[in-house]
Amino acid sequence: METTGIQTLTHFIGGQNVEGQSGRFGDVFNPTTGEVIAKVPLATREETREAIAEAQAAFPAWRDVSVAKRAQVLLNFRNLLTQHLDELLAIICRESGKTIEDAKGEVTRGIESVDLAIGAPHLVKGEYSVNVGGNINAYSAKYPLGVVAAISPFNFPIMVPLAQTSMAVAVGNAVILKASEKVPMTALFISELWKKAGLPDGIWTVINGDKDAVNELLEHKAVKAISFVGSTPVAKYIYETGAKYGKRVTALGGGKNNMVVMPDADLEQVAEAFMGAAYGAASQRCMALSTIMPVGQETAERLVAILKQKVAALKVGSYEEADTDFGPVISAQAKEAMLAAIKKGEEEGVEIVCDGRELPIVNESKGFFIGPTLFDHVKPGMDVYEQEIFGPVRNIVRVETLDEAIQLINEHELGNGVTIFTNDGYASRKFTTEIDVGMVGVNVPIPIPVGYHNFAGFKDSRFGEGHMFGPDQARFFTKTKTVSERWPEAGSQMGSTFAFPSND
Ligand code: NAD
DSSP: OOOSEEEEEEEEEEEEEEOSSSEEEEEEETTTTTEEEEEOOOOOOHHHHHHHHHHHHHHHHHHOOOHHHHHHHHHHHHHHHHTTTTHHHHHHHHHHHHHHHHHHHHHHHHHHHHHHHTTTTTTTOOOOEEETTTEEEEEEEEEOOOOEEEEOOOOOOTHHHHHHHHHHOOOOEEEEEOOOOOOHHHHHHHHHHHHHHTTTTTTEEEEEHHHHHHHHHHHHHHHHEEEEEEHHHHHHHHHHHHHHOEEOOOOOOOOEEEEEEEETTHHHHHHHHHHHHHHGGGGGGGGGGEEEEEBSSSHHHHHHHHHHHHHHHBBOOOOSSSSOOOOOOSSSSHHHHHHHHHHHHHHHHHEEEOOOGGGGHHHHHHOOOOOOOOEEEOOTTTTHHOOOOOOSEEEEOOOHHHHHHHHHHSSSSEEEEEEEEEEEOOOOOHHHHHOOOSEEEEOSOOOOOOOOOOOOEETTHHHHHHHSSSHHHHTTTEEEEEEEEEEOOOOOOOOOOSSSOOOO
């Protein structure tokens, strides 16, 4: 893929790059320089329907390929991802602004989903019972759904799409990815790798677009399941609309993730752990720590003194500089939103421990940089406490007891991730038992499960019952058919009964 000049991007339909017909384009930026690097076509409903038709036509043949052969294609794809790692990293960094180390981590975690999907033969095994009644054997088997769609956010250009789609492909579906219009280049690049891996045309589609493309996917009868990852208001809309049109939907939303710090914790270690988990990727992670919650005033005072120094020492800059801790936020609008959040915090009466507006790069660069910001004395009811802030503006919320921490966290409408730092086994057990959050850490700053465990938040961080990553993907992307069969001896009489079938 070309990496200089402004490219005009395409869709990927029927195994080909297909030019957009709508005449509508979105700008794709390099957030580090603020320059437009590509124009992404925004599909019409009609173009989306055509893509769905291609996928629908390709599905039956892929369904009929043996699961072992499908797994082989996944293995080829995995090998291609690692062979093309450098190109992938270059594209991800350029369109997202994240550091190379961070992008590597994302690719590695994305490959975990492919690894799990290579094990699909094991995950789609059915159940069999002999002689359930009158020479009848019964079995339950998993079948693919047909055409399924994934709608992705900008903040993980490869990890989230791989988590949403690898298993869907492996278990025999035709998959349509509506990539984020902010980072479409990674999705188009992996389309080429799918083709090289031997995936039949039409089984992997990338439709670029916005609301029009999404609404067509939500309403079209042939699309059987929707996997969405993005912000909570859109997740809710996707879930409600998808359900209205009879689809299976899992829609993951935003997070407001807390780190509870008990008085017995090693505060140096706590602060180190908080830095990366709170500010890494310019805090644009759904599992980023938004809030640190020291228990007791003494813990808070000691912690604030350590954090103040560490936050001030963070290096914000380009992914091309080796010592950069984090890069820009994704867009000029995202930077504006951060500046507005800091102003809002000031108006709400927080104490600003570190002010991200003061870094020279924030005012001098054309890139979308914003420095690390830390608020103290943040309280429930404040906007900066209640809302997800998707950028490097983080909170300290002081509490007196562990019970108070648990209560506050449980009352918040988001419940994606949470962690406790302590050496006290009782406190840890109480916390993991009582906390109403989907992914919980104990002395682990970002408790993202490995790819073979299920991933999803609680409350308004997830709508629908499915999980991302993990074996639940094999369930979500298949339907279970239960067959009862009897093969009577030639000439024997089956008889007829009008009573409901029973084993009496
Ligand atoms: P977003 O909700 O703005 O967009 C996500 C996708 O939805 C994009 O493909 C976008 O084109 C589409 N979309 C946006 N508005 C739409 C609308 N009105 N109708 C139909 N489709 C629409 O999210 P984003 O800004 O790309 O990503 C950041 C958000 O994603 C954050 O809130 C973050 O917490 C969340 N996120 C959650 C997880 C998780 O696992 N829970 C993981 C990553 C990101």
